[in-house]
Amino acid sequence: VTAVKTKPKTTAGNFFDSFHLGQEIRHATPRTVTTGDVAIYNALYGARFALQTSDEFARGCGLARSPMDDICAFHIIFGKTVPDVSINAMANLGYADCRFLKPLYPGDTINTVTKVIGLKQNSNGKTGIVYVRSTGYNQRKETVLDYVRWVMVYKKDPASPAPDPVVPDLPSVVSADSLVVPEGLDFSKYDTVLGGSEFLWEDYETGEKIDHVDGRTIAESEHMMATRISENNARIHFDDYGQKPTRYGQRLVFGGHVISTARALSYNGLANACFVAAINGGRHVNPSFGGDTVYCWSEILDKAEIKGRRDVGALRVRTVATKDRACADFPGKTADGEYDSSVTLDLDYWVFMPRRV
């Protein structure tokens, strides 16, 4: 066999020194979401939020049909960015300013575009932090959601010059004023019995903590299927053999799988939190592995009225997930400011909930 000289066809993805400020990346693999995707998402998480599971219930709330679960939409839009943004990341550092602007419906086609909004080389000269704003569009070019994340990425050539450091100014919390209630939504006839809880926006108080009680054990194939729904191709989640020599010795669970599991578990205590309106920030505190059991608890961080609306309000919620540890005593940060070793996720977000009318 004679060696053929052509350009290598395999994409290695971008490294820190591949990015430049202001760069815009149109991501590959547009995706039409279907009731099939919804069904798999339900089979993986067993979410019971009535608005997302019943077209009739959604119509009773003024929508044309059940929208897709917001977190699922987030994962799909996120997943497209992985091959270009984080395939060479050594750490996913944070999220900010994520707003859900338009529900995603079965039949919609999603595209994602990312803009590089910050770059800062680390002092070791081998890695740097890339800040990106990614936007998911539907087939009508309407923005479905928009968010910022920052990742630590390896440099391809450690000798390449450091860019001028630019760190974007990011809000620690999405302003309640900027939350967007889905078009047409009307909670004035919301059915709390079918919704699964008598508790509405008025019944929650800032500072209140809720143990979501139930636990869910993560099966290997479930987290891999979940990761593939969003076409997230990060090797670390799929290649158990390749992970053997690493410090974990096995494949890691996609962080989004823990978010989705926690969101589904939070139904017991937040059953009427129909929509995720924004993600203020989030941290994957510890990795999860197949066989771990996820528990979680939530704290109400804030409440906000929605301008011009008597039927819907917003709750700012912090949900903390653990592994192999029940959450009756709300494990989080300990006195020394460190997280309890069981904590895997600390997520800060806004939800919409019907008000008492």
Add this chain to the structure above:
Amino acid sequence: VTAVKTKPKTTAGNFFDSFHLGQEIRHATPRTVTTGDVAIYNALYGARFALQTSDEFARGCGLARSPMDDICAFHIIFGKTVPDVSINAMANLGYADCRFLKPLYPGDTINTVTKVIGLKQNSNGKTGIVYVRSTGYNQRKETVLDYVRWVMVYKKDPASPAPDPVVPDLPSVVSADSLVVPEGLDFSKYDTVLGGSEFLWEDYETGEKIDHVDGRTIAESEHMMATRISENNARIHFDDYGQKPTRYGQRLVFGGHVISTARALSYNGLANACFVAAINGGRHVNPSFGGDTVYCWSEILDKAEIKGRRDVGALRVRTVATKDRACADFPGKTADGEYDSSVTLDLDYWVFMPRRV
């Protein structure tokens, strides 16, 4: 952090002393079923009954399209009752008088309502038996199916007074006269080649036993996905960590997963048993766990003509499932009246099958 005093938001579910005779419970989480749910059900069980897998075949039998698998419909309607009826159950004691009245089609939305029809406290004063009739409706308020089950549930307060004992009078077998043939169904041009077997209603005899030959090993994620399709949230099936201190030391497989697996395996021997018409009774004799291999066999208990129909008849079938034991010798109850230790399920039901015309 100051403790906030509000009503606890988490539902603990009902205990024996929460129920009262005649009580009606509208269950949460209405559910629109889709071709996505059908696809997952097929991927989990590999059912090959032609009427449920081909829209064209269903149209050839007078239906508008393929209906959902009856047992899947049963699980979805059943699942809604779990948070209110059996989340605090220590045992699922039995089923009776279950009739399938209307096929469920993709696009239909299901609601379930339950009525408490019996209550009997146990002599230990700590538990009691609750008898309920649950009814699944579609979006046109048509009854899809109706069944009775009874469960042993813990009391919340052992000191609470015992209710007057009421035990409903339940039929040991659904009368063949009350079976409802799906509207429009016409088996006069049934294609036995595509159906997968030359054998029709006339070919089966009361007392005949059939070994379904094949075995299916249960994977952990499969039984959990199956359980979530029906939004059944019983902890015992999902929380492996929480189950460690129990006598089983691990999560248990949802009994419905064994029913569905056995129904799918029964195709080899009962390929033209297109519809489940009724469930007369059933018992989960032993629990199943991930890794168990399911085998099963069936016995024809009875045959019935359907009034006014020459194209369809009913067979009363008993299907017995085992774990890790082939069924060539039809293991069931032994001479001393006890079940063979391999038996996990003993189900008594009616099916519809085409007649020779």
Add this chain to the structure above:
Amino acid sequence: VTAVKTKPKTTAGNFFDSFHLGQEIRHATPRTVTTGDVAIYNALYGARFALQTSDEFARGCGLARSPMDDICAFHIIFGKTVPDVSINAMANLGYADCRFLKPLYPGDTINTVTKVIGLKQNSNGKTGIVYVRSTGYNQRKETVLDYVRWVMVYKKDPASPAPDPVVPDLPSVVSADSLVVPEGLDFSKYDTVLGGSEFLWEDYETGEKIDHVDGRTIAESEHMMATRISENNARIHFDDYGQKPTRYGQRLVFGGHVISTARALSYNGLANACFVAAINGGRHVNPSFGGDTVYCWSEILDKAEIKGRRDVGALRVRTVATKDRACADFPGKTADGEYDSSVTLDLDYWVFMPRRV
């Protein structure tokens, strides 16, 4: 219990001595494919070929919507033949002359018909080789695909006479002239950014080798779900208990699962290889088991223009999959003509790829 004498209802399937030359078998279980099946296929393989994941992208290429993945269509058509052709096979020996003639779309209903085109008893008198041509049709009786395979099957009665040996003359490669471009397909405005690679037909050279880099670990439930999507009921894939006494001691992964995994991994390097046009041949070199990690590499064996088309060309690709071994050095046959022990699959096929216009 008195024994009832009726014909046995369980199908044992065909043995070598059940087949005769020219025999035509209409297979059971017609199947309507849906967006649910597509969603599960995507969740199992994470394929990122834009044409199959976005209806909008497909419309931009002249099609009505996204067609189903070709390999998925192949598995579904193949799966129907298993109960009649290979349930008693001791080995799946080969494939040839497989052409994809019409894309399969969600909503289509598939039937498969098989013709016996060759028979040759082995000298041991206990087994024989059956050659069959299987054809998948949609509900309009249009041929979706057509292929030949040959399997070694046990005889039921070793004393039965050997048939006259007939071995069909099969092409080692499907002629490029006979490849059929999907009706309506127009690649003149193909978007390489959304497609995921800048490389088009012109950029690949015969002899070029591509390491697809990524690895995917096979989970037990994933390969079983994949096998059931196609209603393939071969026991060897499902019955772990029954496999314990065999030389493998456990269930084997359906060979098609490895093909689909390799096809999905090949996206990284062949992102614009939108359609599989033909399968020239293939061999499952070694069995795979749950827990194995699949890697693969490809070689461009040939290139062909398509008569009358400037927008699309064909590449003949050989994809070799391994288990637990990365493919940077392209493991295949060693100097002595034997396969490296890590190799599980050696597949030779044609793909269509857009040309530079």
